[in-house]
Amino acid sequence: MISVGKALKIIDEHIEPLGSERVTIDECVGRVLAEAIVADCDMPPFDRAQMDGYALRSRDTRNVPVNLAIVGEAAAGRGWHKHLERGEAVRIMTGAPVPDGADAVQKIELTKEYDSIVSLIDRVPKGQFIVEKGKEIRKGDTIVTAGTLVTPEMLATPAAFGYSKIKVAKRPRVAIISTGSEIVEIGKKPKRDQIRDSNSVLLKSLCERAGANVVSCACALDDLAELVERIESDAANADVVITTGGVSVGKYDLTKEAFAKAGAKIHFDRVALKPGKPAVFAKRRRKIIFGLPGNPVSAAVTFHLFVRRALGLLESAADPAMRRGFASMYARLRGNKGRDTYFPARLVNSADGKLVAVPLPWSGSSDFVSFAHAEALVVIPKLTTFNEGDVADILYL
Numbered sequence: 001m002i003s004v005g006k007a008l009k010i011i012d013e014h015i016e017p018l019g020s021e022r023v024t025i026d027e028c029v030g031r032v033l034a035e036a037i038v039a040d041c042d043m044p045p046f047d048r049a050q051m052d053g054y055a056l057r058s059r060d061t062r063n064v065p066v067n068l069a070i071v072g073e074a075a076a077g078r079g080w081h082k083h084l085e086r087g088e089a090v091r092i093m094t095g096a097p098v099p100d101g102a103d104a105v106q107k108i109e110l111t112k113e114y115d116s117i118v119s120l121i122d123r124v125p126k127g128q129f130i131v132e133k134g135k136e137i138r139k140g141d142t143i144v145t146a147g148t149l150v151t152p153e154m155l156a157t158p159a160a161f162g163y164s165k166i167k168v169a170k171r172p173r174v175a176i177i178s179t180g181s182e183i184v185e186i187g188k189k190p191k192r193d194q195i196r197d198s199n200s201v202l203l204k205s206l207c208e209r210a211g212a213n214v215v216s217c218a219c220a221l222d223d224l225a226e227l228v229e230r231i232e233s234d235a236a237n238a239d240v241v242i243t244t245g246g247v248s249v250g251k252y253d254l255t256k257e258a259f260a261k262a263g264a265k266i267h268f269d270r271v272a273l274k275p276g277k278p279a280v281f282a283k284r285r286r287k288i289i290f291g292l293p294g295n296p297v298s299a300a301v302t303f304h305l306f307v308r309r310a311l312g313l314l315e316s317a318a319d320p321a322m323r324r325g326f327a328s329m330y331a332r333l334r335g336n337k338g339r340d341t342y343f344p345a346r347l348v349n350s351a352d353g354k355l356v357a358v359p360l361p362w363s364g365s366s367d368f369v370s371f372a373h374a375e376a377l378v379v380i381p382k383l384t385t386f387n388e389g390d391v392a393d394i395l396y397l
Contacts (some may be wrong), residue, residue, distance in 0.1 A: 004305060006121045006342060007281065008321075010267050011306060013312035014283055018170040018239060025159060030211055030314040031168035035143040037158045042134035045096040047073070054111060054118050055102035058090040060267040063122045070113065074099060087116050105129035147318030149211070169315035173214045175234035176200050179245040179255060180294060181222045185196040189372050198368065199244040203292075206303050212240070212309045222246065227258040232338055235262065235287045239314060242307060245294030247278040255291045256280060264289050272382070274339045276302040288314075296368035301342050301377065304397060322395040327357035327376070331389045335380040344374035345394070351359040357394055 002010075007274050020034035028106050038253050049055065057067055065321045068089035072080040075096035084090060084101030091113075092098070103199070104124045112119045121254060137143065143157050150168070160168055179199045186196050200217040205212050215238050227246075234241045246255035256269055264284035269291075275298040280291030290307050292299045304322060312320025327347060335341050345357040360370045379393040380387075 001272050001277070002268055003272050007268050007273075007279075007306065008309060009177045011281060011310050012313065014267060014281075015288065015310055017316040018112060018314050020167050021170055022165045022167050024165055025155065025163060028158075028166045028168050029061040029152055031153060031166075032211065032312075032314065032317050033144060033146050033148045033150060034169045035167040036142045036146050037163060037166075039137045039139055039141045039143055040161050041111045043137035043160065044133060044135065045132055046079075046131055047133050047297060048131045049092045049094055049096050049098055049105050050131060051105055051107040052094050052260065053092060053105050053107040053109075053129065054089040054120075055084065055092040055098050055105050056120075056124060057084060057086065057102060058104040058124050058128070060087060061104075061106075061120055061122070061124045064123055065119060067117050067119050068116055070116045070312065072073050072099070089379065093116075100145050103127065103130070107264055118346065141156070143368075144296070144379075145255075145318065147316055149317065160326075168332045169317075172218075172240050173215045173238040174207045174212045174240045174242060174311075174312045175215055175235065175238035176203050176207070177227075177241065177243045178217075178219045179227060179243055180219075181221065183219045183245075186203075197292065198296055199292075201291050202296060202300060203242055203303060206308070207242075207311070210308050211315055212303050212311050217258065224254050224258055224261070227254055228261045231262040231284075232288070235284050235289070238287070240288045240307070240310065242290045242303075243290060244292045244299050247280050247293055256274055259284075259289060259291065272307070272339045273302070274336050274341045275304070276342075277339060279306060281306065295345070297318055297371045300368075300371060303316070304364070304377070305342070325355070325376075325394050325396060326391050327355045327378070327394045329378070329386045329392055330356050330358040330390055333359055333378065333386045333392075335382050335384040338382055340382055341380040342377040342395070343380055345376050345378045346373055347394075357392065 015314045057215045071088045073091040074080040074096040077091045079097040080090050080099045084099045086278045090099050103126050105122045161240050178200045183197045204214045220227050246253045264282040269280045279302040282289040292302045309320045348356050350356050378392040
């Protein structure tokens with residue numbers, strides 16, 4: 001039995017990125033960048049007005065009140081492209097380019113206009129209400145680095161610099177197999193001794209949220225030949241095969257034997273982890289195979305710890321690890337004697353603004369109803385007890 005840290009290191013050593021492809025900008029949300037986004041121009045590309053008002057020479061306002069002749073108008077997308085001379089002003093709109101010769105803008109509320117004259121009673125400092133060319137971004141600057149996950153909020157950035165198509169990592173293709181003769185499809189009424197297949201829909205959703213493309217979901221009986229055939233078929237069409245169930249040591253726990261007969265090499269099959277001890281990681285040539293426990297909470301926890309990381313590595317994500325944090329404990333939690341425990345919890349803010357982890361009422365690794373409300377996993381090292389108010393590591397789900 002190996003530690004979680006050792007298991008993660010083994011996964012890191014055996015994952016090879018899938019490469020990249022180009023997609024249109026409106027297809028790249030949720031994808032991982034395979035190239036840096038670099039500015040092809042300064043931003044703003046010209047001295048830009050921050051206010052509606054008048055562009056002028058600041059030195060013309062040294063002795064106020066003063067009247068300036070209005071000689072033109074500059075609007076967004078339609079500048080005034082002459083040189084501003086002494087005693088002149090240009091009517092200007094927010095976002096418009098500041099005319100050559102002007103070095104300040106006075107907002108319209110502090111002026112009076114009549115007969116093509118603008119009257120000012122306040123001195124205007126140099127640079128007022130102007131964003132200088134290149135103040136935000138310089139041409140050639142790297143705006144977003146490769147390995148970054150593209151979000152909707154990020155999308156305006158490559159668009160502003162001419163990226164109509166973007167190089168992104170290829171999405172891993174995933175096949176999911178729920179094993180067990182007791183498993184029936186969701187839409188069927190279970191007979192005696194049967195249960196519905198809840199794991200496949202859970203894992204499909206988690207895979208898709210991690211950026212993967214789920215190409216198949218299937219059930220397999222506790223039959224070695226059928227399971228081997230299913231694994232070989234899915235490995236031919238997917239980059240990652242995930243099975244649930246059959247990874248323990250019972251008579252009908254056939255998954256590890258099936259992996260071996262399908263030509264996969266098992267790199268670990270027991271982790272000092274609760275829940276999820278019998279998690280399996282294997283590789284069949286370049287194809288990645290995970291055997292996750294059949295209990296839904298164990299399947300979810302091992303997915304977040306191991307599969308999610310592997311999917312990120314396949315996509316060359318800059319940081320494939322789960323996001324870590326700290327939270328104060330709401331109640332006492334005791335660790336396991338021989339394994340680290342990853343306890344599901346809700347997150348709330350205390351009256352004084354501290355983040356607090358509230359352990360969920362959890363009756364075991366099959367308690368998927370309680371786990372449905374989890375927002376984080378509280379990490380409890382073996383032989384460790386956290387009391388109310390103690391600060392613990394958490395992993396955000």
